[in-house]
Amino acid sequence: MAGININQFKQVPNRTTVSKEPAANVFEFLNKDISLFAIMGDKQKESLYHELSILLKAGVDLKSALELLILQLQKHKEADLLEQIKKNIVEGGSLSGALQQHKDFTPYEYYSIQIGEETGKLSEVLEELALFYRKRLKQKRQITGALMYPAIVTATSIGAIFFMMNFIVPMFGDIFKRSGSDLPAITQVIVDVSNFTRKYAFLFLLIAIGVITWLYLQRKKEWLRKASASVLLKLPIFGVMIRKIYLARFCNSMSLLTGSKVPLIRAIQLSRQMVGFYPIEISLETIEKDILQGKSLHESLRNFPIYDIKLISLIKVGEEVNQLTDFFGKIATQYSDDIEHQSALISSMLEPFIIIFLGFVVGIILIAMYLPLFQMGGSFG
DSSP states (O other): OOOOOGGGSSOOOOOOOOOOOOOSSHHHHHTSOOOTTOSSOHHHHHHHHHHHHHHHHTTOOHHHHHHHHHHHOOOHHHHHHHHHHHHHHHTTOOHHHHHHTSTTSOHHHHHHHHHHHHHTOHHHHHHHHHHHHHHHHHHHHHHHHHHHHHHHHHHHHHHHHHHIIIIIHHHHHHHHHHHOOOOOHHHHHHHHHHHHHHHHHHHHHHHHHHHHHHHHHTTTSHHHHHHHHHHHHHSTTHHHHHHHHHHHHHHHHHHHHHHTTOOHHHHHHHHHHHHOOHHHHHHHHHHHHHHHTTOOHHHHHTTOTTSOHHHHHHHHHHHHTTOHHHHHHHHHHHHHHHHHHHHHHHHHHHHHHHHHHHHHHHHHHHHHHHHHHHHHHHHHO
């Protein structure tokens, strides 16, 4: 969304078509929030809630605020969505009720907004939602920044090895075949691997596409979500960071909801829908039941290994001093700082490792190809 023009507060002209400018550079494109099949991604929601909060605090009524935002939108789908929301409000509905009718918005969002409407703190809740999505975007960009260079180097490495195995090695293989001499063991292995990959490469590609498609279709099944989460958490180096990312998301959502005076049970229910990570979701179902039976939050959290000792200890203190909101916010900030540090560390560690690995593989292939030539030259000498 474009920035807000305060001079437009007094008069809202009719919507006009605005030409879309190309992205300034490739880094701007990489920082965009990409959400398949969704009109409103995290970036769009952060802008929507932030600018709507500013307009409401400035004294603009909700209908006019939406008209101002619609005017500045460059994408027709986003504008059409806000038009529908505005229409629902004009017909007497609430903002939370209007959002509830669209699949792009989660129960976490429209229930939070409903609380803001009931308490007269709608602009504050909207700004908290904007802050939540801002932190979530920051986490995504941290991960993207940490993995982008290693991913490019890895892809280049795989491409280089594929080219050598399918074009360079077969050329040498023909020369060795015509010579009729016995090949060194390492050369024979490389030639055999090259022949195998050339013969079955298309079959492997079809199998890979089939497996990926099947996994995509099964992505919402409980068994796959449980298995994939278990694999992710056990990954060396990355597992710890993935765990902290989702714990930070959980703490951010709990901070927002408890800060909006949402009852703890309801906050847990809404957070479960928002976190999107199986171990936390399934644990919150049990935690909800434990709290209804009189257990404290920190006692229930202790039963699940996904929550670390630091989080449980701070939550215990937050419950004792009745400041859960502040402690959830502090924990989320600590996790975010850890994620930023670890992502930079992982990036710096992976870069030399990948380069060394590429050099090693390419070196082995080259040695395997030239070793028979040296032997042939020695026999002629």
